[in-house]
Amino acid sequence: MKKTILLAIAAGFTLASQAQAHDAWLLPSTTVLSDTTQWVTVDAGMSTGPFISNHAAMGVDGIQVQAPDGSMGAIENVARTRYRTVFDVKIDKPGTWRIGTNANSVSGTFTVDGERWRVGRGRPGMAGNFVATADEIPANATDIELVQTSSRNEFFVTAGEPTESAFAPTNSGLEMVPVTLPTDLVANEPGQFRFLIDGQPAAGLSVTVIPNGQRFHETDHAQELTTDADGVVTVSWPVAGFYWLNTTATDNKPSDARAKERRMSYTATLEVAAP
Amino acid sequence: MRKYLLLAAGVVATPAAAGTVTVTIPQVKVAEYHRPYVAAWIEPAGGGAARTIAVWYDVKKGGAEPGTKWLSDLRTWWRKGGRSLKLPANGVSGATRAPGAHRITLPNDLKPGSYVLSVEAARENGGRELVTVPLTVPVKRASATGSKELGAVTITVR
Numbered sequence: 001m002k003k004t005i006l007l008a009i010a011a012g013f014t015l016a017s018q019a020q021a022h023d024a025w026l027l028p029s030t031t032v033l034s035d036t037t038q039w040v041t042v043d044a045g046m047s048t049g050p051f052i053s054n055h056a057a058m059g060v061d062g063i064q065v066q067a068p069d070g071s072m073g074a075i076e077n078v079a080r081t082r083y084r085t086v087f088d089v090k091i092d093k094p095g096t097w098r099i100g101t102n103a104n105s106v107s108g109t110f111t112v113d114g115e116r117w118r119v120g121r122g123r124p125g126m127a128g129n130f131v132a133t134a135d136e137i138p139a140n141a142t143d144i145e146l147v148q149t150s151s152r153n154e155f156f157v158t159a160g161e162p163t164e165s166a167f168a169p170t171n172s173g174l175e176m177v178p179v180t181l182p183t184d185l186v187a188n189e190p191g192q193f194r195f196l197i198d199g200q201p202a203a204g205l206s207v208t209v210i211p212n213g214q215r216f217h218e219t220d221h222a223q224e225l226t227t228d229a230d231g232v233v234t235v236s237w238p239v240a241g242f243y244w245l246n247t248t249a250t251d252n253k254p255s256d257a258r259a260k261e262r263r264m265s266y267t268a269t270l271e272v273a274a275p
Numbered sequence: 276m277r278k279y280l281l282l283a284a285g286v287v288a289t290p291a292a293a294g295t296v297t298v299t300i301p302q303v304k305v306a307e308y309h310r311p312y313v314a315a316w317i318e319p320a321g322g323g324a325a326r327t328i329a330v331w332y333d334v335k336k337g338g339a340e341p342g343t344k345w346l347s348d349l350r351t352w353w354r355k356g357g358r359s360l361k362l363p364a365n366g367v368s369g370a371t372r373a374p375g376a377h378r379i380t381l382p383n384d385l386k387p388g389s390y391v392l393s394v395e396a397a398r399e400n401g402g403r404e405l406v407t408v409p410l411t412v413p414v415k416r417a418s419a420t421g422s423k424e425l426g427a428v429t430i431t432v433r
Contacts, residue, residue: 032347032350032353034344034353039340161359273354
């Protein structure tokens with residue numbers, strides 16, 4: 001029994017390290033539409049380089065579709081293929097839509113009566129003792145080691161004129177509020193994006209920006225940029241196309257007081273038009 | 276509107292903005308040719324709101340894929356203000372044009388100053404091109420030429 005638990009923990013760590021090495025990405029067919037009669041079709045995958053379907057499909061149960069009027073839309077025609085999941089979104093209201101995931105969880109381990117338990121969803125068939133959430137940790141648990149993880153991964157679509165409602169921050173965790181509208185980006189004009197942590201400007205964040213199509217270049221042309229005192233990063237676009245923008249932050253302000261730290265990740269897919 | 280123009284013409288014999296833009300749509304030798312979508316607009320040289328003076332698209336096509344669907348392919352125009360234009364727009368929008376020279380009358384009410392005239396064309400199964408020409412009011416002759424999807428774009432005094 002003990003052996004299987006250790007195995008499970010080892011497997012868990014492998015999972016965690018894989019999650020870091022393989023980045024999740026969303027690739028919409030377009031982000032600018034003339035009217036409200038059209039659909040956007042999206043690829044969702046996980047791989048070491050963004051937008052390259054060569055490793056694993058992304059689970060899309062957590063995809064949220066926020067319409068410009070604040071109502072929630074839906075994803076349709078979901079197909080999970082080997083290396084990517086495909087889904088459609090009907091863009092039937094004018095304005096700017098926000099589409100993506102916003103996951104927040106507390107995971108880790110604890111001990112009860114000498115047995116190790118894990119907090120979080122195990123993979124199907126995974127051996128060991130599991131509770132789904134930290135709320136289920138019994139009062140007599142010891143050696144509680146928890147980490148809060150939150151991650152956003154999103155893109156924006158505008159039908160007709162852009163609207164700002166999709167960018168209203170929740171003031172919780174790591175968020176991006178655009179200075180330059182994300183569906184208005186052009187290769188010959190820099191894009192600016194403000195990052196907030198719990199509503200406060202996140203200065204000094206390291207932001208990675210990678211263009212699509214790296215298989216056809218010698219390098220991935222990744223840019224490593226830093227947010228200024230106002231939490232704003234300024235991005236120059238070497239070419240037109242889709243870009244993957246990612247930043248992470250870790251602090252000691254988890255929502256669950258028993259967790260030792262909070263790990264936050266933000267990812268956006270941006271379309272940059274040729275001038 | 277007509278009355279206003281007549282009035283303006285009566286007070287000022289020749290409006291400072293009296294001018295014509297001639298846009299040439301080139302012949303393109305391809306097996307499957309579709310007339311391009313074309314938009315023309317004016318922006319103050321120092322920055323400011325764009326004013327559309329013409330947009331030619333498939334006005335009559337309706338159904339599941341109406342002619343308006345492809346207007347955002349005129350991507351610079353779309354971003355500069357095309358998306359906020361209610362179409363069809365009287366005196367501005369019209370059907371796509373065949374290859375040849377087409378005239379657009381400059382608005383009479385442009386204040387004297389420096390502007391940029393932009394003409395953008397996007398063609399199905401084809402390319403997209405943007406041509407800009409400096410425009411001064413009172414109008415002086417100016418011209419620029421595209422390479423593939425647009426020919427000469429010329430501003431002349433009316």
